[in-house]
Amino acid sequence: MRRVAVVGVGCTKVGELWDKSLKDLVVESATKALDDAGIDNIDVVYVGNALAQILQNQSNLGSLVADCLGFEGIPAISVEAADASGSLAFHEAYKAVKFGWADKVLVVGVEKMSDSSSEEVSKALMTFEDQDYVAFTGITQAGIHALLLKFYMEKFGVKHEDIAMFAVEAHKKASKNPYAQFRNLIKLEDIFRSPVVADPLRLLEHTTLADGSASLILCPLEEAKKLKLQPIEVLASSTATDRFFLHERADMLTFNSTVKAAEKAFKEAKISRDQIDVVETHDSSTILGVISLEDLGFVEKGKGANFVVEGNITIDGRLPTNTMGGLKGRGHPLGATGVYQLVEVVWQLRGEAGENQVKNVKVGLTHTVGGVGSFASVNILGCLG
Amino acid sequence: MKPSKNVGILGYGGYIPVYRVKTSEIARIWGRDDDYLQAEEVAVASMDEDSVTMAVEAARYALKRAKVNPEEIGAIYIGSESKPYAVKSSGTIVAEAIGASPNITAADFEFACKGGTEALQTCIGLVAARMIKYGLAIGVDTAQAAPADELEYTVACGGAAFLVGPKTENTIAYFEGSTSYVTDTPDFWRRAEEPYPSHAGRFTGEPAYFRHIINAAKNLMDELGYKPEDFDYAVFHQPNFKFPVRAGLMLGFTRKQLEPGLLIPSLGNAYAGSALLGLVAVLDVAKPGERILLASYGSGSGSDAFSIVVQNNPSKGNPTPFISRLLSRKKYIDYAEYAKYRRKIVF
Amino acid sequence: MTIASAPRYWREIKYRYRLIGSRCLKCGKIYFPHRHICLVCGHRKLEDYKLSEKGVVEVFTVIRRNYPLGYEKNAPYIVGLIRLEDGVKVLSQIVDCHPEEIKPGMLVELTFRKVKEDGKKGIIEYGYKFKPIFR
Numbered sequence: 116m117r118r119v120a121v122v123g124v125g126c127t128k129v130g131e132l133w134d135k136s137l138k139d140l141v142v143e144s145a146t147k148a149l150d151d152a153g154i155d156n157i158d159v160v161y162v163g164n165a166l167a168q169i170l171q172n173q174s175n176l177g178s179l180v181a182d183c184l185g186f187e188g189i190p191a192i193s194v195e196a197a198d199a200s201g202s203l204a205f206h207e208a209y210k211a212v213k214f215g216w217a218d219k220v221l222v223v224g225v226e227k228m229s230d231s232s233s234e235e236v237s238k239a240l241m242t243f244e245d246q247d248y249v250a251f252t253g254i255t256q257a258g259i260h261a262l263l264l265k266f267y268m269e270k271f272g273v274k275h276e277d278i279a280m281f282a283v284e285a286h287k288k289a290s291k292n293p294y295a296q297f298r299n300l301i302k303l304e305d306i307f308r309s310p311v312v313a314d315p316l317r318l319l320e321h322t323t324l325a326d327g328s329a330s331l332i333l334c335p336l337e338e339a340k341k342l343k344l345q346p347i348e349v350l351a352s353s354t355a356t357d358r359f360f361l362h363e364r365a366d367m368l369t370f371n372s373t374v375k376a377a378e379k380a381f382k383e384a385k386i387s388r389d390q391i392d393v394v395e396t397h398d399s400s401t402i403l404g405v406i407s408l409e410d411l412g413f414v415e416k417g418k419g420a421n422f423v424v425e426g427n428i429t430i431d432g433r434l435p436t437n438t439m440g441g442l443k444g445r446g447h448p449l450g451a452t453g454v455y456q457l458v459e460v461v462w463q464l465r466g467e468a469g470e471n472q473v474k475n476v477k478v479g480l481t482h483t484v485g486g487v488g489s490f491a492s493v494n495i496l497g498c499l500g
Numbered sequence: 501m502k503p504s505k506n507v508g509i510l511g512y513g514g515y516i517p518v519y520r521v522k523t524s525e526i527a528r529i530w531g532r533d534d535d536y537l538q539a540e541e542v543a544v545a546s547m548d549e550d551s552v553t554m555a556v557e558a559a560r561y562a563l564k565r566a567k568v569n570p571e572e573i574g575a576i577y578i579g580s581e582s583k584p585y586a587v588k589s590s591g592t593i594v595a596e597a598i599g600a601s602p603n604i605t606a607a608d609f610e611f612a613c614k615g616g617t618e619a620l621q622t623c624i625g626l627v628a629a630r631m632i633k634y635g636l637a638i639g640v641d642t643a644q645a646a647p648a649d650e651l652e653y654t655v656a657c658g659g660a661a662f663l664v665g666p667k668t669e670n671t672i673a674y675f676e677g678s679t680s681y682v683t684d685t686p687d688f689w690r691r692a693e694e695p696y697p698s699h700a701g702r703f704t705g706e707p708a709y710f711r712h713i714i715n716a717a718k719n720l721m722d723e724l725g726y727k728p729e730d731f732d733y734a735v736f737h738q739p740n741f742k743f744p745v746r747a748g749l750m751l752g753f754t755r756k757q758l759e760p761g762l763l764i765p766s767l768g769n770a771y772a773g774s775a776l777l778g779l780v781a782v783l784d785v786a787k788p789g790e791r792i793l794l795a796s797y798g799s800g801s802g803s804d805a806f807s808i809v810v811q812n813n814p815s816k817g818n819p820t821p822f823i824s825r826l827l828s829r830k831k832y833i834d835y836a837e838y839a840k841y842r843r844k845i846v847f
Numbered sequence: 848m849t850i851a852s853a854p855r856y857w858r859e860i861k862y863r864y865r866l867i868g869s870r871c872l873k874c875g876k877i878y879f880p881h882r883h884i885c886l887v888c889g890h891r892k893l894e895d896y897k898l899s900e901k902g903v904v905e906v907f908t909v910i911r912r913n914y915p916l917g918y919e920k921n922a923p924y925i926v927g928l929i930r931l932e933d934g935v936k937v938l939s940q941i942v943d944c945h946p947e948e949i950k951p952g953m954l955v956e957l958t959f960r961k962v963k964e965d966g967k968k969g970i971i972e973y974g975y976k977f978k979p980i981f982r
Binding site (some may be wrong): 131210233234235236237238246247248249250251252253254255257258261262266269310311312314315316318358360361362363374 | 910962
């Protein structure tokens, strides 16, 4: 087993990128990552994507990406885990290097959503849940989040406004991220003036269609030292699942997938939670952001919203979270999101995060969720040496 | 027609959807006088209801009362002129929904508003012949009327189901006999590709409705040796308020005998569900020993008349809602919602 | 518009029409929807189990935007989590009432409704929904 490092990162802007096709996005982020690493060939590529088969009618993405990048003949693996596909691709790539199977590995996360209508996307998002008994009811992903939101508020006596603050915080950081989908600041009043998507969840609490691609390059730590002054090490990468049907879970407000993945990651990295300097977590809606902070173990169940309201997740707060805007602010191009989170932690570790730079970052954690918690991935990167 | 062996009703159920539109609201849209109206309000099925879903509800009510094993139902016949599939029997879906498949015969009957009573006759025949143990007969419709047509002021949605089987001392009621009167009389029809029916105005009265109902009822009474006084109730098909009342009076029945079965003012005309829902309303209040005349009318034309004798108190221990309860459970909608639910707005 | 799959719909008919789930023959745990392997004890033999037709609403929402294709005609509609009398939970639309009329803990019962239609030519998909208990 070898120690693994990230030696190159790159990404496109996130948004409705009308001029860019799926392939255009891939080439842009991957070439940026290759240039950043100073290399021009790789052993294998891992692709993370959630909905190309449905929205773009395009399968066989591994081969497609290898081809459009000009890497003839290399092994190419495409993986899918709903909106955690990017993290899963990273996880597989990490294993490949760790266990000595490959030396230079490219991870590409990509998603192209804006070619489709909102209704098509809404239907496609429900492919992350059971088709015959959950999607069949006509519920939307926002609807499931709304049920969780209501349940959470009733159970813990928390105000909707406090949970909604997660989105306000997200936009604050996104406004300073040149790659972010949303550059505007929003206030709580804006959120509660926005239309109700599914009672009581508001439009501005939930992510929307986004295109984007993020890439990174992995290699053994020893090789990385030869290439870069300050290689970023992958300290841990783990995944876990939870019961597929939300209503079959003992506690709907705890994603055991996150809990288990976090436990494994902290154990593998041999560090404790108070050593984490930045967190990139899964706020596809405000309530999921709150639940994630709790399931990751940073705050007690039921106290997540309060934690945010008290100012703990700001850039100079106790636990800087979603430092480049998170899913809500930077955007959520599904299969690419997991890789964006990793790229952002690398920026933080390198001191390249611009206006959102957190001081003295040594360890960062990323957390991505697939569907409504049926899958989760936790990754820990660090610059300890 | 007298069955060779007595056939009784083991369970029955009526279903009326929640929504209502006031006929004055329909009149408002089309600029009509509202002192002409035959019904005050009519029942409207929701967007996600159709004849099949209503048939299932009525059938489930009937089964709750009858408490029989659905697998022992040998036939399911549904009379309707608003089948969601022109080709694919509604009976197949209802049978599956109540757990009666697959050892069952099923078919859909069409004879305008008398499809349900035909289903009943057929079930009676099969039970009497001991070809089946139990039969389920349903009359149900989401009645259609073209926008601004006169029919819009009466058409409604609803249906009723009857589970019949061999008469025992526990059956709710039994059939003494049935008579039909059928001719080729084109008073009201719907061509195969058309969404709405057409009718011949005043021709639907004397030569159609009255001729067939009066003849069927008279022939039944003659065959059984009865006079109007031998009946406690008379239920007729109700396309409007005037026709069933006039037919009843012409046959010698009194208003008292007619009233319990007259649902048109608060329900409307549920086509193949109309007469059978009237029968359900009567059974809800009938007492043992009482006799009911039922006469349906189907345009095209024909009438099925029945004589039914009540054995056990139908309302006693009834686990399902009474018609009066179903009628009082209502939410009003305006014409726009009505047009949307009834697919008059095509999208 | 995709054409709905008739065989896929047909396979689920008895489960969706009559609310049939599974019960583990070893530990007795009940599931809806049906499954082959028990999540609790891992046993591989589960029998068909007819669930109770009555329950209470635990939590619900109203879907107001971005209707999945095929569901827009019923908009807006209520979807809730219902805890049936036998303890099993089921996600389902709730009909015949306005959102303001629903309260957590409200009693509901099974009803049979159209869930979606495949345009004018395709099949009609029927299934379970719940409505306020009515006597």
